[in-house]
Amino acid sequence: MHIPQVIPSVAVSAKASRVRWSILAVLFIVTTINFADRATIAIAGPELKRLLGLSPVEMGFVFSAFAWSYVLAQLPGGWLLDRFGSKITYFFSIFLWSVFTMMMGWVGFFTGGTAIAVLFILRLLIGAAEAPSFPGNSRITSAWFPTNERGTAAAIFNSAQYFATVLFAPLMGWLVHTYGWQSVFYVMGALGIVMAFVWRKTIYGPKDHPRINAAELAYIEAGGALVDIESATQGKPVTKINTFASIKEMLGNRMLLGTYIGQYCINTLTYFFLTWFPVYLVTERHMTILKVGFVAALPAIAGFLGGILGGFISDRLIRSGYSLSVARKTPIVGGMLLAMSMIFCNYVDADWLVVAIMALAFFGKGIGALGWAVVSDTAPKEAGGLSGALFNTFGNVAGITTPIVIGIILQATGSFAGALVFVGANAAVAILSYLFMVGDIKRFEFKKTRDPAVISAQSQSAV
Numbered sequence: 001m002h003i004p005q006v007i008p009s010v011a012v013s014a015k016a017s018r019v020r021w022s023i024l025a026v027l028f029i030v031t032t033i034n035f036a037d038r039a040t041i042a043i044a045g046p047e048l049k050r051l052l053g054l055s056p057v058e059m060g061f062v063f064s065a066f067a068w069s070y071v072l073a074q075l076p077g078g079w080l081l082d083r084f085g086s087k088i089t090y091f092f093s094i095f096l097w098s099v100f101t102m103m104m105g106w107v108g109f110f111t112g113g114t115a116i117a118v119l120f121i122l123r124l125l126i127g128a129a130e131a132p133s134f135p136g137n138s139r140i141t142s143a144w145f146p147t148n149e150r151g152t153a154a155a156i157f158n159s160a161q162y163f164a165t166v167l168f169a170p171l172m173g174w175l176v177h178t179y180g181w182q183s184v185f186y187v188m189g190a191l192g193i194v195m196a197f198v199w200r201k202t203i204y205g206p207k208d209h210p211r212i213n214a215a216e217l218a219y220i221e222a223g224g225a226l227v228d229i230e231s232a233t234q235g236k237p238v239t240k241i242n243t244f245a246s247i248k249e250m251l252g253n254r255m256l257l258g259t260y261i262g263q264y265c266i267n268t269l270t271y272f273f274l275t276w277f278p279v280y281l282v283t284e285r286h287m288t289i290l291k292v293g294f295v296a297a298l299p300a301i302a303g304f305l306g307g308i309l310g311g312f313i314s315d316r317l318i319r320s321g322y323s324l325s326v327a328r329k330t331p332i333v334g335g336m337l338l339a340m341s342m343i344f345c346n347y348v349d350a351d352w353l354v355v356a357i358m359a360l361a362f363f364g365k366g367i368g369a370l371g372w373a374v375v376s377d378t379a380p381k382e383a384g385g386l387s388g389a390l391f392n393t394f395g396n397v398a399g400i401t402t403p404i405v406i407g408i409i410l411q412a413t414g415s416f417a418g419a420l421v422f423v424g425a426n427a428a429v430a431i432l433s434y435l436f437m438v439g440d441i442k443r444f445e446f447k448k449t450r451d452p453a454v455i456s457a458q459s460q461s462a463v
Contacts, residue, residue, distance in 0.1 A: 016215035020144040023209075024153050026202050027137050030094060031160035033192050034133050035274070036168040037101045038066060040188055041123065042278045043172040044181040048107075049279075051181075052115055060407025063275040065120045067399025070127035074396070077131035078389025079243060081139055085230055086385075087203045090136045091196055097129035098192025105182035105189075134372065135388030142376045142384055143206055143230050146223020148318045151328065154373035155311020161270065162307060162366060165300030173294065205230025226381055246383055249446055250390055256378065256444060258437030262332070263371045263395035265430035269339055270369075271402040272423045273299070273362065276416075284416045285351055295355055302359035306366025310335060314370055325441045328374050329434050331367050336427040338364020343424040346417045368430070371395065378444050387444070398426075 041048075041063065049059050080089045100122055107119045137157050145153045168188070175183045204210070206217055206227040221227045250256050281287045281295060310331040317327035342361035345354050371391070379387035406419040 015213070016219065017211060017213045019209055019212045019216060020149075020153075020206075020220060022211075023140065023144050023203065024156055026199065027140060027157040028160050028163075030090075030195060030199060031133070031137060031157050032164045032167065033094075033188070033195050034097070034130060035161040035164035036172075037097060037126065037188050037192060038130070039165060039169070039274050040101065040104065040172065040184050041066070042275050043169065044176060044184050045275070045279055046282050047176060047181045048119070052112075052119075054116070056410040057404070057407045058116075059279075060403040060405075062116070062119060062123065063403035063407075064400045065123035066127040066130075067271070067396050067403075068127065069124040070131055070399060071393050071396045073128040073131035074135070074389040074393040075243075075247070075386065078135045078383075078385040078387070081132055081136055081385030081389075082383060085205070086132075086136045086140050087200070087205075087230070089132050090203070091200045093129055093132045093136070094192055094196040094199055097126050098189045098196060100125040100129060100189075101185055101192060102189025104185035108180075108182050131389075131392075132385075134392050135385050138372050138375045138379065138388040138391075139229065139384045140203070141372070142226045142379060144220060144225060145376075146220050146225050147324070147377065148223060148315055150224075150376050151314035151318070151370060151373040152308075152311040154376055155307050155314070155370060158369050158372050159304045159307025159311075159366060161274075162300040162303035162362070165273075166297045166304060169297045169300065170294050226384065229381065229384055243386065246380075246386060246446065247390060250380075250387060250444065253444060254437060255439050255441065256387075256391075258433050258439070259371060259374050259378070260391055260394035261437065262430045262433040263391060264398050265426040265433065266336070266365070266369060266371060267395040267398035268402050268426035269362075269365045269423055271399045272406065272419070273303075275403045276406050276419065277358075280416050280419075285354060287351070298355050299358040299362040303362035303366040306335065306363035307369055308366075310367035310370055311373065313367070314373065323440075324377060325439075328370055328377070328441050329438070332370050332434050333368070333431050335364040335366065335368025336431045339368065339427040340364075340424045343420050346420055365427075368427075374441060377441055380444050380446055382446070 045059065045063070048054070048062075054062065077089075077093075104119070104122050104126075107115050107122070110118050138154070141150060141153045141157070172184045172188070175187060206212060206220065206225065208230070217227065277299075287295060313331050314327045317330065318324065339361045341357055341364070345357050348354060348357065372388075375388050375391050402423075405422060406416075409418040409422065410416065412418075
């Protein structure tokens with residue numbers, strides 16, 4: 001449906017700063033390292049599986065360890081973001097996950113059950129440390145970008161998950177081949193520690209940044225950016241909320257619940273790619289680990305391009321006068337339809353054709369991965385971190401279920417055929433969720449209440 005939109009217009013000087021794009025560049029780099037660290041276990045996985053003698057189900061549990069703690073730490077991570085702000089919370093997040101990634105290389109000093117236990121515990125610690133990352137990305141995007149640029153901004157930082165594979169999968173494959181699996185963890189952990197201090201020096205809220213000028217601040221604020229949420233959280237939240245009552249209210253909202261279910265399904269595709277995809281290429285398609293490092297980059301390139309395109313299409317639809325709901329749902333539905341094409345890999349033999357189909361599927365997945373833009377559009381102003389954390393909690397339950405379910409399918413059938421059907425079916429459920437459950441996409445507002453423990457300031461509505 002084509003509904004005329006009124007986009008706030010602000011007279012912007014020719015010399016208006018564009019600081020928000022430098023902030024987005026830092027988000028992109030940090031998220032690239034984030035996903036590269038998550039993927040280290042997938043690249044080292046075949047060698048670890050052989051070294052430790054793990055069955056497919058046992059390997060599935062190792063792959064899922066990250067997501068168990070990542071999910072459990074989401075709501076505490078969102079609370080920390082709202083309590084202390086994104087800058088300091090995210091700094092400690094980057095630093096800690098990088099230290100724990102380096103420590104993964106120590107698994108080689110242990111044997112048998114001890115080695116497996118250390119591997120599992122370190123993956124749990126990495127998951128917990130990374131919990132504030134994506135809610136933090138969403139919170140910063142909400143603060144820095146107007147509504148008609150937010151889809152592109154969210155798509156760019158979200159597409160870093162593919163760029164991480166493009167950039168680091170060949171490097172990590174080469175490291176494993178040349179220096180052994182431990183080298184992957186040492187190199188990636190050290191890189192993350194350096195990035196933590198870069199973050200500390202470059203990230204500010206819009207009202208605190210030393211390089212932003214009045215014209216840019218006026219432009220983003222008029223367009224719906226929540227410019228106060230970072231500058232106002234210097235150890236004190238802007239608004240006190242009853243955390244559990246707020247969570248209950250958000251879970252009771254059909255629009256939000258529909259996006260949560262959709263994100264779970266979309267993340268099923270993500271976690272297949274981050275965990276079992278390299279193993280699929282090695283065991284089912286009989287590629288070497290060195291070749292896998294390069295081949296895995298091809299679908300990732302497609303996913304990266306699709307991610308950028310999805311955000312561009314969505315924001316272009318808004319500027320053309322379409323409703324926010326149409327602008328966000330159109331790329332999501334179209335992208336998930338393309339993602340379902342991975343099932344056709346079960347019916348082809350040529351390696352080049354398998355890679356081409358996977359590239360098409362992840363191109364579609366990239367186009368449809370606009371969930372974080374929807375979070376930025378819908379999160380209540382007084383609980384942006386908590387809202388993003390709840391969304392990410394649902395989404396990353398897929399990180400627990402996907403590796404384990406695929407491991408069970410593999411052990412039962414000896415083939416990835418059923419696994420690809422399982423992943424493709426989740427894309428179909430994501431489509432149904434956005435078409436029939438989400439409804440109109442708009443800024444969620446807490447209900448007014450007489451309970452003084454819940455202060456529900458009326459938040460800005462999405463344009």
